[in-house]
Amino acid sequence: MPPPVFRFAPSPNGYLHLGHAYSALLNFELARQSGGRFLLRIEDIDAARCRPEFEAAIYEDLAWLGISWETPVRRQSEHLAAYHEAIGKLSAQGLIYPSFESRAEIAREVSQRETGGPWPRDPDGAPLYPGMAKSLSADERQRLAKSGAPFALRLDMASALARAGELSWVERGEGAAGETGRVAARPESWGDVILARKETPTSYHLSVVIDDALQGITDVVRGRDLYWSTSVHRLLQALLGIPEPVYRHHRLLLDDSGHKLSKSTRSTGLRELRADGVTPADIRRLVGLPA
Incomplete structure (x- = not known):
């Protein structure tokens, strides 16, 4: 039986925040624990909002978190x-x-x-x-x-x-x-x-x-906001x-007002947290994963 295949698929229309970190880490850990594969996909169809510097930051932030992925990365625009x-x-x-x-x-x-x-x-x-x-x-x-x-x-x-x-x-x-x-x-x-x-x-x-x-994804693990x-x-x-994959919709990380985190929330942005001295282990604790 082939190994399960997981993916993290951000859009490069802003910098990653804690919610993205949770989803990416969860997919990565589930792939590792099951002996499966972890893929990264860049969803860059929106040419008006997607920018190369945001895509570059995605790779940088994920690598800093200790996440590795198969290459080449699939980019939707291609x-x-x-x-x-x-x-x-x-x-x-x-x-x-x-x-x-x-x-x-x-x-x-x-x-x-x-x-x-x-x-x-x-x-x-x-x-x-x-x-x-x-x-x-x-x-x-x-x-x-x-x-x-x-x-x-x-x-x-x-x-x-x-x-x-x-x-x-x-x-x-x-x-x-x-x-x-x-x-x-x-x-x-x-x-x-x-x-x-x-x-x-x-x-x-x-x-x-x-x-x-096309990527053979067997397990779609994403936020509960995409449930319906x-x-x-x-x-x-x-x-x-x-084919029909299996789905797992995970909890959302919310801000102090109870709203889903957005890319404009500087207080939860990975780049800002890293600049403030937060470590990858700290990020895991902040999103509720074992350090």
Whole structure:
């Protein structure tokens, strides 16, 4: 039986903080304890926010923590063809459609519809897409595309669910409601999710599923804030015919106000802590791992 494969997949859009350290160390230790492999992936699709100095800092911070990884490191920006191919497979199944509305136009539509009561929202609290683009004729869609108008490629959730059927995943961590074992997926709670945009050839949902499959990831260990995203990921795995990993969603490190740590929180940034004389052993104690 092949060894398990774990990964840590940060975005180089800021410096790492204690929350990243916990996730990276947890993945690294689980790989070591199980005789498995540990991979590092750089999720740099967002060209507007990702910067080379942040990527260089990721390597520096992880090495300082005592973490080593296999090379070469997978960088998403070097594999756009894989995401384009996946979009093509979903399009061939009739599961993708373009929407041309701006965020402001969608917000206005939602506001108008809320006169009849609260509009449904996804697990992150954002209103579900109202589906206006579904009423466009093929000619109108073609006209808008030729005009150069910005667009998003959305997954037709109802059609996707009809094709995939009931889905679930194996949870070995701490689910949103304490679930472990086989957990029912609820991708419909996200509505017609965006899988790509005109200026960005993939979304987090699509790229993470493709990358995990191509890298042979067997165990996805990540923060509990991504717990409900797993429903969308299981749906995409089923539609694209790619393997289902085991999931473990770990606790989040929170700031003094009870919010998830962000890359703008200097008091918990690894670079700042290191400059203040904090050691890697101190970091392990701070995140609740044995030193």
